[in-house]
Amino acid sequence: MRVYAGCRAIATVRRLAEGAGFGYTGDMRTLFLAALTVSTLACSAPQQQNPEPVSHKAAADLQPDEFAALRRAGVDRGRLRCAARNHWSDSMRGEAKATVDGMLAAMEKAGAALDDKAKAELRKDLVDKVFWRMVQTQIVDGELHNLGAVAVADRTLPDGRPMLLFRTAFTAEPASPDSCVQSLVAAGVRHIVNLYAGPMPTEALEAGERQAVSAAGGSYFTAREHPEATNFRENLREGDSPETQKAAMQAVAKLIQEQILNPNGQPPKGHVQVHCGGGMHRTGMVVGVLERCWNRTPLPQVAENYKRHVGWRSDRSPGGFEEKNLEFIANFDCGLLRPAQAQP
Secondary structure: OHHHHHHHHHHHHHHHHHHOOOOOOOHHHHHHHHHHHHHHHHOOOOOOOOOOOOOHHHOOOOOHHHHHHHHHOOOOHHHOOOOOOOOOOOOHHHHHHHHHHHHHHHHHHOOOOOOHHHHHHHHHHHHHHHHHHHHHHHHHOOOOOOOEEEEEEEEEOOOOOEEEEEEEOOOOOOOOOOOHHHHHHHOOEEEEEEOOOOOOOOHHHHHHHHHHHHHOOOEEEEOOOOHHHHOHHHHHHHOOOHHHHHHHHHHHHHHHHHHHHOHHHOOOOOEEEEEOOOOOOHHHHHHHHHHHHHOOOOHHHHHHHHHHOOOOOOOOOOOOOOHHHHHHHHHOOHHHOOHHHOOO
16 A cells, blocks of 8 residues: 555655746756655555455454344445445554655755755655555555444434444545445435545545435535534644533534434435545544434443544554544533433
């Protein structure tokens, strides 16, 4: 996965270098050497032109309660082209820094003159760009779909079947007939809630998702168009004052009420899919609150579900686990969602 991420970073490096002032004349040699450095560092391993896709059957699958929810809703797991697996590599940031340091060294060797301030700024921008390309490649090319399924209490479809909330990460090729997204739409998903609005270049994936669900008569909610509804995690990371906590809880409650329980303010006409980037943090917080406060799932089970979807293996290998996210779920005021479901 690191190979593909580094190779994809070349285009990003080219655009960023051009934007930083490396022109189309003699300095193109500098840019070429920078891209060549990325190729050497990240693309030296042999690559298959058409690598075989990873089958969801080869990885850990859904939990027994999830299989039961699918059966009650009449959804065939075998027809869902979505893997339940997830993983988080903690080496990507270091790899991105090493790659960028090599690129900058090649630029300087080729004669690019950068003062310390300009070099530091360029390094920071390049590291971020390369890192997020690596993250997206790990998620999408690695088929880390992070599939989960929850039967939403007291919510049924027009035909009487229970409504399901599917959780995923971003998945590849949403326009492809054999993709994860298309299989979810075929299973009855009629509303997709995309909580991601970060730096990964996901516009093409988002457009494919929107088209897939719209073609089935469904709807699409994206954080890029509603940042006020989805900035709760960033706000909590910047501070955890009582006021910030309250505002985040209100935002999550509103999101659950208006986009999951009553999509677009209407009774559900199909299942709902929710995801962020990797299906870990925002998605985990929203699903965890719904499980605890709406479904009345015991907190220990909610915590286990959260940890499973962030790639947690042990305290020494926590994956993408963030304690504050789990604390938010545990401390959430369930009365904001539905007083009758509030827990002690």
